[in-house]
Amino acid sequence: MIKKKPLIGITGSRRKGENLRDGLEVMNDLSFEAYWVDDAECIIAAGGIPVFLPLSLDPEEFIPRLDGILMSGGADIDPRQYGAEPAPELESIEPIRDEFELKLLKEAYESELPIAGICRGLQILNVYAGGTLFQDIPTHSVRDQPPLSCVHKVTFDDGSILAELYGRSMEVNSLHHQSIAKLGDGFIAAGIADDQGIEAIEHCELPILAVQWHPEMLITRDSDPLFRWLIEHSSENL
Numbered sequence: 561m562i563k564k565k566p567l568i569g570i571t572g573s574r575r576k577g578e579n580l581r582d583g584l585e586v587m588n589d590l591s592f593e594a595y596w597v598d599d600a601e602c603i604i605a606a607g608g609i610p611v612f613l614p615l616s617l618d619p620e621e622f623i624p625r626l627d628g629i630l631m632s633g634g635a636d637i638d639p640r641q642y643g644a645e646p647a648p649e650l651e652s653i654e655p656i657r658d659e660f661e662l663k664l665l666k667e668a669y670e671s672e673l674p675i676a677g678i679c680r681g682l683q684i685l686n687v688y689a690g691g692t693l694f695q696d697i698p699t700h701s702v703r704d705q706p707p708l709s710c711v712h713k714v715t716f717d718d719g720s721i722l723a724e725l726y727g728r729s730m731e732v733n734s735l736h737h738q739s740i741a742k743l744g745d746g747f748i749a750a751g752i753a754d755d756q757g758i759e760a761i762e763h764c765e766l767p768i769l770a771v772q773w774h775p776e777m778l779i780t781r782d783s784d785p786l787f788r789w790l791i792e793h794s795s796e797n798l
């Protein structure tokens with residue numbers, strides 16, 4: 561018998577047809593939704609089945625059907641979600657996605673579903689838990705090199721799950737221009753950059769890990785322990 565694989569919801573983004581370079585002009589005002597194929601492929605490589613979550617869905621309906629969640633990278637979070645006014649350096653925001661993901665997290669928390677967060681995924685987890693963000697950290701926004709380029713070190717806290725997964729430290733890519741200011745309730749800052757910026761968080765009680773870098777873009781992606789951790793914990797729900 562084929563072993564049942566866990567279903568992992570992946571969050572994505574809604575855009576206008578005009579953003580498709582090969583799209584038909586007549587469809588410019590229609591919307592499409594997109595997810596990063598690297599995320600899906602890493603979940604497949606780790607033994608899960610990725611499920612894309614359209615923003616029109618009600619999380620209350622799909623959370624009971626899923627075994628785990630990957631909160632993916634994407635646009636900036638609307639600062640008003642954490643009580644701040646938009647700074648001039650704020651990049652594009654996607655309020656409909658913010659609303660969807662915050663509602664999704666409420667349901668996922670209640671179900672104690674395993675969650676992994678990447679980049680924006682870490683940031684929305686922090687905001688959901690009452691934390692705040694720096695709206696622009698230019699030194700971490702290294703976008704003039706291929707996404708697999710490792711540009712700074714992350715050191716993990718002794719005794720953290722992330723240290724168990726990654727060891728004492730690792731070199732990572734850095735495509736984000738925002739990062740955690742005030743840490744959200746229930747989380748520890750398990751990974752710190754050399755400038756003391758928070759690069760990885762884990763929840764003290766719930767199965768939630770999140771990283772600020774993009775493991776799915778690194779050369780080590782197919783054996784990355786974050787995805788392995790997510791699939792192992794999600795398999796407990798089968």
Ligand SMILES: [Mn+2]
Nearest residue numbers: 700733734772
């Ligand atoms: Mn960084």
